[in-house]
Amino acid sequence: MALQAASLVASSFSIPKEGKCGAAFKDSSLFGFSLSEHVKADFTSSALRCKGGFNRRNGAVRAQTMATTTPAVNMSAPERKKTLRKGSVVITGASSGLGLATAKALAESGKWDVIMACRDFLKAERAAKAAGMPKENYTIMHLDLASLDSVRQFVDSFRRSGRPLDALVCNAAVYQPTANEPAFTAEGFELSVGTNHLGHFLLSRLLLEDLNKSDYPSRRLIIVGSITGNTNTLAGNVPPKANLGDMRGLAGGLNGLNSSAMVDGGNFDGAKAYKDSKVCNMLTMQEFHRRFHEETGITFASLYPGCIATTGLFREHIPLFRILFPPFQKYITKGYVSEEESGKRLAQVVSDPSLTKSGVYWSWNKASASFENQLSQEASDPEKARKVWEISEKLVGLA
Numbered sequence: 467m468a469l470q471a472a473s474l475v476a477s478s479f480s481i482p483k484e485g486k487c488g489a490a491f492k493d494s495s496l497f498g499f500s501l502s503e504h505v506k507a508d509f510t511s512s513a514l515r516c517k518g519g520f521n522r523r524n525g526a527v528r529a530q531t532m533a534t535t536t537p538a539v540n541m542s543a544p545e546r547k548k549t550l551r552k553g554s555v556v557i558t559g560a561s562s563g564l565g566l567a568t569a570k571a572l573a574e575s576g577k578w579d580v581i582m583a584c585r586d587f588l589k590a591e592r593a594a595k596a597a598g599m600p601k602e603n604y605t606i607m608h609l610d611l612a613s614l615d616s617v618r619q620f621v622d623s624f625r626r627s628g629r630p631l632d633a634l635v636c637n638a639a640v641y642q643p644t645a646n647e648p649a650f651t652a653e654g655f656e657l658s659v660g661t662n663h664l665g666h667f668l669l670s671r672l673l674l675e676d677l678n679k680s681d682y683p684s685r686r687l688i689i690v691g692s693i694t695g696n697t698n699t700l701a702g703n704v705p706p707k708a709n710l711g712d713m714r715g716l717a718g719g720l721n722g723l724n725s726s727a728m729v730d731g732g733n734f735d736g737a738k739a740y741k742d743s744k745v746c747n748m749l750t751m752q753e754f755h756r757r758f759h760e761e762t763g764i765t766f767a768s769l770y771p772g773c774i775a776t777t778g779l780f781r782e783h784i785p786l787f788r789i790l791f792p793p794f795q796k797y798i799t800k801g802y803v804s805e806e807e808s809g810k811r812l813a814q815v816v817s818d819p820s821l822t823k824s825g826v827y828w829s830w831n832k833a834s835a836s837f838e839n840q841l842s843q844e845a846s847d848p849e850k851a852r853k854v855w856e857i858s859e860k861l862v863g864l865a
């Protein structure tokens with residue numbers, strides 16, 4: 467058992483043998499190689515990339531010089547258009563981790579009514595209470611993203627509640643790194659892409675209408691992305707790497723029967739399915755931006771909140787991974803952030819008046835200042851974004 471665990475960790479931590487990344491790992495000590503140089507390069511390149519602008523030619527989201535420190539949920543009044551009411555924000559997967567920390571930060575600001583859209587009502591209620599969230603500033607509503615019926619029911623109930631929708635945060639996710647066989651959503655889509663991407667795709671497409679109706683000064687649709695879906699980073703080069711390929715599996719419905727359960731049509735790999743789902747999330751945000759920003763004024767954004775190594779996301783990983791991962795991220799990669807800090811970051815993307823730019827993938831530097839980061843080539847490919855959009859529309863019954 468112990469041996470099996472050790473070999474699983476070793477394989478989890480294996481690195482590519484070919485290409486630039488493999489070469490950069492040569493002088494390593496921990497896990498068989500040192501990270502210091504490469505990690506430095508990774509962070510520095512993020513900082514250096516803080517130049518340029520929106521690359522219209524290939525649609526890439528480029529970094530720019532701008533920095534805002536994190537605790538800006540209680541933004542100062544002058545630049546904020548006066549509004550008589552609180553903002554109303556829906557956060558999916560707010561029963562733990564990043565979603566809960568964001569819900570708490572926004573509820574405590576006193577400026578937001580937070581709708582926690584969760585699959586486990588009781589868990590969410592307990593979590594909100596344990597976090598000490600002010601009762602008057604949150605509501606829990608049922609939403610299971612692994613069922614398109616549930617998504618539609620959520621939208622109906624939300625509309626019947628008569629609340630406005632000023633911001634939507636697509637945060638929930640599942641990660642199945644140790645699964646040998648794919649699991650499926652109610653409609654038969656592979657679970658990770660089905661939940662993290664397709665469930666959110668339908669939800670955000672339906673709720674776009676509600677966001678558009680809102681009279682709130684700044685309306686935002688935020689889709690949580692991740693560094694691990696971006697192969698222009700060290701983290702994104704840890705195998706298995708995200709790769710949507712020609713999307714034949716997605717086009718076939720990810721059902722594992724007459725089509726592969728993987729977007730690229732390959733053999734099932736739970737870790738890759740998660741990373742692919744994050745690429746779909748980041749591409750979806752950009753496609754929303756291209757199709758609707760000008761017309762609606764809504765801000766569409768994504769982010770990498772930092773490595774929140776303690777959350778429930780890793781619940782299905784082997785125990786040894788869960789023990790080693792937080793210290794590895796804290797002391798070796800230095801990419802670690804606490805749940806509280808990550809919640810402040812996402813809350814900032816929801817409500818800070820300086821983060822209204824649309825089509826942006828936000829990240830934070832070591833001083834916790836936000837900057838516009840650059841997505842990988844695949845995660846910023848406009849053709850792929852269009853294709854993900856069009857195939858997803860068909861799969862969720864919108865086209």
Ligand code: NDP
Pocket residue numbers: 558559560561562563564565583584585586589609610611612613636637638639640661690691692693744770771772773774775776777778779780
């Ligand atoms: P958690 O597991 O703590 O939170 C995930 C949330 O999603 C939980 O509330 C979970 O509900 C919910 N969820 C899962 N499946 C469904 C479903 N079918 N319907 C509705 N809700 C569902 O993980 P994190 O907080 O770490 O993850 C939040 C986001 O942050 C994800 O999008 C993830 O990709 C992203 N992220 C995380 C990083 C990290 O280092 N942790 C780094 C980069 C991005 P329940 O409580 O019922 O299980």
Ligand code: PMR
Pocket residue numbers: 478479480497501505508641643692693694695700701704737740741772773774799801
């Ligand atoms: Mg990673 C700067 C280096 C860095 C950062 C910021 C992360 C974030 N990771 C980094 C490096 C490495 N990781 C290296 C060098 C290795 C090989 C030893 C490594 C390994 C690793 C594993 C096995 N890392 C992981 C895993 C996971 O199972 C996590 C994952 O991919 O979940 C999808 C993960 C992560 N590393 C991160 C982040 C943020 C994650 C988790 C989550 C995510 O994308 O949501």
